[in-house]
Amino acid sequence: MRFRILGILIIFLAWEVLSRFVNRLFLPPLSEVMNNLIMLAHTQELYYDIWVTFKRTAIGLSIGTVVGVTVGTLLGSFRTLYQTLRLPMDFVRSIPATALFPLFIVLFGLGDIVKIFVAAWAACLIVIINTLYGFQNISHTRMLIGKLKKFSFGKTVRLIILPSALPYIAAGIRVSLSFALIVELVAEMFLGSQNGLGHRIFAASSVLAMEEVYTGILLIGTLGYVLNSLMLLVERKMIHWSGQG
């Protein structure tokens, strides 16, 4: 813990010193960024922007997870279905979500729906793959136990299949969280948004308010870090056995 704080202090100090030697357009001093942050902390808009970005990402991630787990479960359970859909699925997965933005705008307009949809889209594709692998990698020996002990289908699902797949699904959700946040911010910058952290930094940079750009970046980093930590906390409770011997 002591070293972690030391690490942060060193980076902050380096930032402050470095900012004296470069164009302040590229790197404004940390002290000014902090001032800007404190000033913004007294306004309503900042909290609203954080909330909006959080809300869109969270809703998108939730929808993406539900759809992803459902589709992944089906693909992982039925081999022929997987073989049939593998090629088209891999193709769609290879298209970066951002390349589809113009299409999404036409389909969903520029409102909140499109911004939730992009996060759901990005999350869904990752969760599908992880869920699929989770179901395909269930230990053969454990399935044998179920067969040997004449477990009913329900009991096999509850005691063997679901817990086996769960760590893969959880990893998928955690990875897709970062991706959902990425596309969410890009969407807020370019899909006609009037609020959200993405819109905030983009708007600030267009008027060269660099302290505010950096404030936004720091806040986004914090948001991502907090969300990831929350996810880890839930994981440790729910899949305590994962990664243990």
Add this chain to the structure above:
Amino acid sequence: MSSLIISGLSKTYISPNTAQRVVFDNFSLEIKHGSIVAVVGANGCGKTTLLNCIAGIMPYEKGNINIDDKNDHNNIGFVFQNYRETLLPWLKNIDNVACTFEQPNFSKSDKHNYIKRWANDHNIILPWEAYPYQCSGGQQQLLALVREFINQPKLLLMDEPFAALDYEKKLVWRQQVETLWEKNPTTVILVSHDIEEAIYLADEVIVFGEQPTRIFGRHKIDIPRPRTPILLQSEIFFQYHRAVLQSFFQATSKI
């Protein structure tokens, strides 16, 4: 006295990539009830395949496997070599035993109480509220044994259960198995590639060899129980060892 009777068993492995392999062709074997029978033989001689067919988890083309004159594969115990993987890490130790403990009229807490009492009666101490991954390898193995013995299986199959242990631990575990078996008599078929272990534990050692599998020798082991590691130094043990080894060499020279 009833028994396990295998008659006319035929089993062929067919895979698209390799030539088909006939493991059993009209194979027959009879095992008396209540004894520990060890099956030894070189790798690939069908030992594990036989266990899987008996357990009803592997289909075979022809033949009959009758336990107590019935073709009924219920309540057969199975201890795997990779016992660690047969425990469910998301369940507490007690639930690992309870989830395969067959007592239709028992509630969950009935089962828990029964398991704890049963373990007590056998002088077995396990951290019931812990998870398997928090336990030592020895505790995990004991858990896997308790899980099978508590159901009083009519047949207990063991597929090289000691293969992953070091020698010192093996000695301890053989005794543990013998003790559990003496208190909970059942027919045990122990597959092993360790002749010493086979003789030490078994009432009879059967040597498998060749493909399709043939029996190269059946050796009755007439050593009183309980047996202790000191037995390993005795003249009688050497005699059995020599006899089994002779069958084993015969069997392996044909491959």
